[in-house]
Amino acid sequence: MNDQKIRRPRQADIASLAGVSVSTVSRVLANEPGISETVRRQILKVAAEHGYPVKPATEAVAGGLALIASDGVTGGLSVFYEAIVEGLRAGAAEAGMPFEVRMVREDRITPDAAREYMQAAAAEGLFLVGIDPNEMLRDWLQDTMVPTVLVNGIDPGMRFDGVSPANFFGAYQATGRLTKAGHRRILHLSGSHRQTIRERIRGFEAAIAAVPGAEGRFVSMTLQGSASREAHERTAAILAEDAGFTAAFCMNDFIAVGVLEAVTEAGLRVPEDFAIVGFDDLPCALMTNPQLSTMRVDRAALGREAVSLMLSRFRDGTAPARHICQAVIPVAGGTVVNVEPRE
Structure with a gap:
């Protein structure tokens, strides 16, 4: 009779069987967001079949509110930001984050107004989309430690997380x-x-x-x-x-x-x-x-990256601010002589 103790599978074993990286297995087993549901289900299935203990799902993700500057000419949403909002919505849905959007006049976003918007939306995190916070708003956000992400924005003082094109x-x-x-x-x-x-x-x-x-x-x-x-x-x-x-x-x-x-x-x-x-x-x-x-x-990608930053900020409100900078891609067109190979 073989009394040798059966070895518990490792994350590397699960990764090999599921055909993914060890880091992806680690993120799924820790219930982290940002992994497609297809990949998540496959990894959990393999883990269960081979006796790897799986943590129960985490509690609901805190809600996020996006304040976005309205177009000054039309009073509506600028075409540039439409795809960003879609990226925000998609990223929030994938993460299970309750998410709402409000169009606002940038010059009217006071700390009191921001607080009221967030309370009405039951939101704990604030996305400022195309909005550079003024000094009063910056001070309030810092003092209250409201999780904040600048979307298509840059904070020269690196006090807030942000994402923007390069x-x-x-x-x-x-x-x-x-x-x-x-x-x-x-x-x-x-x-x-x-x-x-x-x-x-x-x-x-x-x-x-x-x-x-x-x-x-x-x-x-x-x-x-x-x-x-x-x-x-x-x-x-x-x-x-x-x-x-x-x-x-x-x-x-x-x-x-x-x-x-x-x-x-x-x-x-x-x-x-x-x-x-x-x-x-x-x-x-x-x-x-x-x-x-x-x-x-890639405006939709900016929205998705912003959600990722917000989720990280929810997990650790005291971590140093991060800024994600996405490359932009030349589109050939016909208004300049193309001296490089076409895409």
Whole structure:
């Protein structure tokens, strides 16, 4: 008779049998979020069949509330943020997080207003979507230790978790597409109202500085009305100066559409006489002639990453703040000569 004690299976054994990594097994057995239900069920099935003890499910996840700035022109949700909200909803649903959204006027978000919104939604965590908290709100969030994630936002003081596109590197790459195509006098049409946008300005300036003989001109926009109309007017005035600018990197695709209209009206060929690169890869980029060359932001992924940061903050409210920066991807289009292989 064999009295040898049967060895308890290890997580490595479960991983091998389920065809996944040991870290994935570890996360599932610890009931951590962020794993697909198909993979989770498979791992739990293998673990049960081989006698590995499984913890019971954790208690319900605390709720999250997203405050999102309404579009100043339409009073509705900016097209840029629609996919971000969908990513937030999807990530929250996967994690079992109760989740609500409120559109708000950014200048009216006081500590009292934020507290009331959160109480009404029974939320413990706050997503600030496209909103840079003012000093009063920052102080309140820090003092009360409200779990907070900036979505498409950056806190220069790293007091809050955040997720954003790689604004500096994306702008550097976008401008590089123009210099690689031979352009040396390049406009940058942008506002400077948010830290994320200032990162794009820095990226533009760095890309210009990296090329001998290149010259950049920052064209400040008010962004008080139609961005496309304002960009059209500013570009037409600059072209009338005949200052020798042959290209433009635009803060977003709406601005790029206005630049393209002005350039075409001036009788210039695109991209032969004047090249344009936008940012964000919004639906309007597909509607221009030629199709707009831009930089794609995976907005839904930003929302999902924000949920992941919030879940981590729920687990450890005193951990150092983290910022997740996602790469942006060039979209070829036809408004700049493509000097690299197409996607």
